[in-house]
Amino acid sequence: MSEEDWLRQDRLPHIFCAGCGNGTVINCTLSAVEQIGWKRQETVFVSGIGCSSRAPGYISTDSLHTTHGRALAFATGIKLANPQLNIVVFTGDGDLAAIGGNHFIHACRRNIDLTVVCLNNMIYGMTGGQGSPTTPMGGLSTTTPYGSGEPAFDLCGLATAAGANYVARWTSYHVRELTRAILTGLENPGFSFIESLVQCPTNYGRRNRFKQVADQIEYFKSHTILVEKAARMREKGEMIPPEMILAGEFVRRNRPALGVRP
Amino acid sequence: MRLQIDERRCKGCNLCTLVCPYRIFKPGKRANRRGIVVPELDRPERCANCRLRHLYGRTLCGNCQMICPDQAISWKEDEEPVPKKVAIEY
Ligand SMILES: Cc1ncc(C[n+]2csc(CCOP(=O)(O)OP(=O)(O)O)c2C)c(N)n1
Ligand code: SF4
Ligand code: SF4
Ligand code: SF4
Ligand SMILES: [Mg+2]
Numbered sequence: 001m002s003e004e005d006w007l008r009q010d011r012l013p014h015i016f017c018a019g020c021g022n023g024t025v026i027n028c029t030l031s032a033v034e035q036i037g038w039k040r041q042e043t044v045f046v047s048g049i050g051c052s053s054r055a056p057g058y059i060s061t062d063s064l065h066t067t068h069g070r071a072l073a074f075a076t077g078i079k080l081a082n083p084q085l086n087i088v089v090f091t092g093d094g095d096l097a098a099i100g101g102n103h104f105i106h107a108c109r110r111n112i113d114l115t116v117v118c119l120n121n122m123i124y125g126m127t128g129g130q131g132s133p134t135t136p137m138g139g140l141s142t143t144t145p146y147g148s149g150e151p152a153f154d155l156c157g158l159a160t161a162a163g164a165n166y167v168a169r170w171t172s173y174h175v176r177e178l179t180r181a182i183l184t185g186l187e188n189p190g191f192s193f194i195e196s197l198v199q200c201p202t203n204y205g206r207r208n209r210f211k212q213v214a215d216q217i218e219y220f221k222s223h224t225i226l227v228e229k230a231a232r233m234r235e236k237g238e239m240i241p242p243e244m245i246l247a248g249e250f251v252r253r254n255r256p257a258l259g260v261r262p
Numbered sequence: 263m264r265l266q267i268d269e270r271r272c273k274g275c276n277l278c279t280l281v282c283p284y285r286i287f288k289p290g291k292r293a294n295r296r297g298i299v300v301p302e303l304d305r306p307e308r309c310a311n312c313r314l315r316h317l318y319g320r321t322l323c324g325n326c327q328m329i330c331p332d333q334a335i336s337w338k339e340d341e342e343p344v345p346k347k348v349a350i351e352y
Contacts (some may be wrong), residue, residue, distance in 0.1 A: 004333075004336070007333060012271055012332075012333060013270065013271045013273065013332055014332070016331065016332075017273075018273035018274060018275045018332075019273070019275030019276075019277060019331060020331055021331065022331065023330070023331025023332055023333065024277075024328070024329050024330070024331045026333075027327070027328050027329075027330070027331075027333065028328065031328070172329070172331075173329075175325065175328035175329050176328070179328070201275075212276075213275045213276065214276060214277065214279075214280055217277065217280060218280075
């Protein structure tokens with residue numbers, strides 16, 4: 001079997017805009033489920049609403065495209081009804097952290113055995129580019145035309161504080177690292193949270209000085225700093241510039257988990 | 263193995279041109295029937311995966327395939343060369 005078998009080929013090309021990072025994260029996720037050797041009949045993809053949440057529609061397993069913000073609630077239901085199933089949730093930053101914020105923290109607290117991949121494009125992509133809880137300070141969107149004046153959510157910090165067993169962040173440039181992080185998340189019992197920053201050329205990039213798709217990818221490449229390096233810098237009392245993206249593994253632990261196969 | 267871009271899936275984002283260590287992908291010049299400028303391949307036989315996949319029994323490099331948001335990049339098995347009789351006319 002190969003990753004191509006996990007795709008619903010009759011549904012491709014998908015509806016994502018040219019250069020949208022969502023497609024890359026689908027590749028990485030399918031590569032990880034292929035490597036862990038899960039069977040398609042025993043795997044379910046769940047999502048909420050948003051561009052990112054359309055991902056399960058292109059995957060050849062059973063899937064649930066639910067209501068906005070509620071992917072984790074539905075996924076919890078599936079896992080508790082049938083713990084034999086392997087569940088991967090695709091969710092957007094708006095889906096997970098705005099309307100679905102409470103489901104997110106409580107799923108982390110319960111540490112339910114799911115792998116959640118958050119495609120964070122820092123914007124509401126599907127509805128035309130409104131600001132989301134992860135739009136960075138100064139970021140332009142249709143609802144923040146003078147630049148966002150609010151600090152953004154640190155989704156990985158939130159998941160760690162709320163109790164998730166595995167938490168990591170990468171970007172759509174770091175395809176190998178992201179694939180490895182998702183694979184570790186799949187292997188780890190309990191709530192695994194992998195955030196991937198993704199480019200949204202249509203609604204984020206073109207409003208925020210990324211004229212070409214490649215510009216935002218170059219930005220991800222030059223503005224990531226490994227968590228280990230950031231820790232060393234902090235020890236030495238050095239400042240980490242606020243625009244830097246912290247990437248890597250934040251936590252891997254073994255709190256008691258819910259819904260783990262007997 | 264032969265590297266190929268599926269023109270029915272490619273949307274011309276040019277991300278593949280960024281990640282290949284051999285710079286095999288070059289931005290295309292002409293729009294195809296769907297209005298998409300698909301990248302061109304510059305001597306694709308240099309691709310690490312084309313040359314070494316069978317030796318190692320796994321995908322090598324594969325950067326372009328992983329980053330391609332449209333699942334448009336793949337490799338095709340080379341066809342066995344069929345011996346042909348050629349009549350040479352002088
Ligand atoms: C209950 C409800 N409220 C609002 C909407 C409108 N809506 C659709 S998608 C979306 C935001 C999507 O943003 P995100 O989750 O970041 O996904 P993206 O499109 O950026 O991938 C909103 C507000 C909805 N569909 N349902
Ligand atoms: S609007 Fe943005 S997130 Fe949605 S498909 Fe287009 S590029 Fe991707
Ligand atoms: S990355 Fe894929 S979709 Fe983009 S130009 Fe290359 S082949 Fe086409
Ligand atoms: S597999 Fe690597 S070497 Fe081969 S074309 Fe893709 S990026 Fe280039
Ligand atoms: Mg979003």
